[in-house]
Amino acid sequence: MLLSKRLLRRCATALLGLLIAATPALAQMPGQDLGAQTMRPYRFVFIAYAIAWILVFGWVVSVARRLSHLARRLEE
């Protein structure tokens, strides 16, 4: 009986400690689980580099199309 009470108290303390440690992390982005929060920076880094690639690639394609259009017109 005494052992189970002590075990219960230890479990409660451990749970309380875990909750206190997790609260700041959970409070940062309400409504999201911890897994999503941890993955978020990785997703944002990927999106940032993808945006850079898309914009530069779009610019290159646009320049190439205008160049070939003008080349055709000059050959006419």
Place this chain on the structure above:
Amino acid sequence: MPSKNVRTAGGVMAMLGVVGVLVLHWMVFFWTPTEANQGIIQRIFYIHMPSAVVAFLAFGIVAICSALYLWLGDDHLDQAAVAAAEGGIVFTTIVLLTGPLWGRIAWGTYWTWEPRLTLTLLLWFIYLGYFLVRASTENPDRGKRFAAVVGIVGALDIPLIHLSVRWFRSLHPGPVVIKPEGPTLAPQMMTTIMVGLVSLLLLFAGIFLIRYTIEVAKQTLDVRDQQARV
């Protein structure tokens, strides 16, 4: 097709830039250490900061070429200014889109109206205005002159953007590379940022040269059309 050598040089530079950007990606994701305070999100820095430098350089070229165009009246200077302005808009857009992603994690918000962010957005609008002014005048020469004035005035925003973090209380961190006391980055981070800078500069220079030949070709066609009408 005129300026074939310029176009070839541009193509070579752009290809070197692409190779550099691929090396940059390897360095960013597999070589550079993760920053201790911000973690993985700080890796946006390696595309954000070089893009800003390239954008400022592009708008610097616009201002210098525009001033010289107003002075000398040489159309080649206006053509170089247009080519640089287009690159400047592309790289400023990268800065304005990658910054908020970093800010959302680092500051807890995508956007805040603090001086550096606001002035950068203003720069983007000024150069958007540069193209609108060119396109909205009936007399092309007049449009070029008006746009040149916008190009010069817009460049005045660049030193303000750079110095705003020193002059005003701001959320945006101060410079870590371009500062009088020298850079304060870890050696591996410094090497990565330098590779990023060189790669994006080569990429910009290459596409800028090709874009310039397009403007030259357009003028050749305009002259030919005018002669055909006469």
